[in-house]
Amino acid sequence: MRVVRFHELGGPEVLRLEEAEPGLPGSGEVRVRIAVIGLNRAEANFRLGRYIEQAKELPSSLGYEAAGVVEELGDGVTGFAVGDRVSILPTFSMNDYTVYAEQAVVPAAALVKLDEEVDFETGAAVWMAYLTAYGALVDIAGLGKGDTVLIPAASSSVGLAAIQIANQLGAVPIATTRTAAKKAALEQAGAAAVVATDEQDLVTEVLRLTDGKGATVVFDPVAGPGINELALLTARGGTLFVYGSLSGQPTPFPRAAVGRGIALRGYVVFEITAHPVRHAKGVEFVLAGLRDGWLKPAVDRTFPLERIVEAHAHLDANRHVGKVLVTVG
Known part of the structure; x- marks a missing residue:
């Protein structure tokens, strides 16, 4: 072969x-x-x-x-x-x-x-995309109706999965991307709003979109020094997931996480797939989404x-x- x-x-x-x-x-x-x-x-x-x-x-x-x-x-x-x-x-x-x-x-x-x-x-x-997003948003965070989720690098397969899952749960997905080139595609994918970070101020835009409260959940694959801004954009008592390190840079512990009571959480999909019960629930969630047609x-x-x-x-x-x-x- x-x-x-x-x-x-x-x-x-x-x-x-x-x-x-x-x-x-x-x-x-x-x-x-x-x-x-x-x-x-x-x-x-x-x-x-x-x-x-x-x-x-x-x-x-x-x-x-x-x-x-x-x-x-x-x-x-x-x-x-x-x-x-x-x-x-x-x-x-x-x-x-x-x-x-x-x-x-x-x-x-x-x-x-x-x-x-x-x-x-x-x-x-x-499977990689939807189980990754499911594990953070559903299994761990318990995302629900009216919650807001901020999704950096949202044009990835995991980012797009997170948008679909958030919409299915009645949550509000806010996507970020570097330029406006991918904005239309992300809106078509179901993002409630898209922030082009090279062209707009991320903190200003997200706080405007969330009435100053920040996002209930932030789902970040980038890490690096940008984690400080993301902590400022996580609602009090919310969760900031770091599931990748696309920046390739050291990731400081954000000072804002202390004052805002934020859970800063490392996460990889194997946390779900290595646990038989959680794995089975995740598989059923994805299969149900395929059968019902909302998962695409x-x-x-x-x-x-x-x-x-x-x-x-x-x-x-x-x-x-x-x-x-x-x-x-």
């Missing part, structure tokens, strides 16, 4: 398409023929050596999220059969399992069956596996709105 590997840390150009043996599923594992891969910022950071975990050895592969067909079951696997259409969810370390390949051996616990009406593109685009992952662009370097370059350029996908085969 073909597999994507990197032999050194670096930009998209370090990714290589190589030949490898598919491998046999062990106990509790399943081999899946991959149809579509969903790209994530976590994988770009893993490739760069800037992720929450480092590649233990090189060459290394990568990839958290994909959809395809079950080809072989390992010992002790129940609930799945050869030929099942499935999604692979982000429940594992990329030092243990990866999905950037024509075939992948993954834990059976990472699989969810796809309904016939759900295509592979949707199956590869939905936005796909920005799709590349073939042969153009994986170009796909990662597109991801790194940060011009996309929604998910970047790679088709296999």
Whole structure:
């Protein structure tokens, strides 16, 4: 089979398409023929050596999220059969399992069956984004009707998922983006308001939009020194989630968090996927959203596996709105 590997840390150009043996599923594992891969910022950071975990050895592969067909079951696997259409969810370390390949051996616990009406593109685009947003906004914060959520870098797949979930819960999503170029797309996605931070003063605009109170929840993937402003924009007693570090800069503890009684909380999706009960509730939430039609992952662009370097370059350029996908085969 073909597999994507990197032999050194670096930009998209370090990714290589190589030949490898598919491998046999062990106990509790399943081999899946991959149809579509969903790209994530976590994988770009893993490739760069800037992720929450480092590649233990090189060459290394990568990839958290994909959809395809079950080809072989390992010992002790129940609930799945050869030929099942499935999604692979982000429940594992990329030092243990990866999905950037024509075939992948993954834990059976990472699989969810796809309904016939759900295509592979949707199956590869939905889980990282919506489980990440669900975990923070629903499972932890208990976002509800009338609450306000501030969503920096809202054009990402997670940001767009957060907008949809907030609207479904009756909350008010305020999106931020650097320039007005993505404003129309974010409004079309359901943002109640969009602040272009290179062109507008973030603090002034958000306080105006929230009648001076700030947002009940702030859902930030950027971190860095901007956390000080976000703390000023978090309502008293509210929650400021930091679930990424796109800035690449040190993140100070904001003084405003003390005076405002803010919960400043680190968060990653594995907090949900590693806990069986919370994981099951999150999966059901997403499946219900797909069935009911309000959950609609936005796909920005799709590349073939042969153009994986170009796909990662597109991801790194940060011009996309929604998910970047790679088709296999």
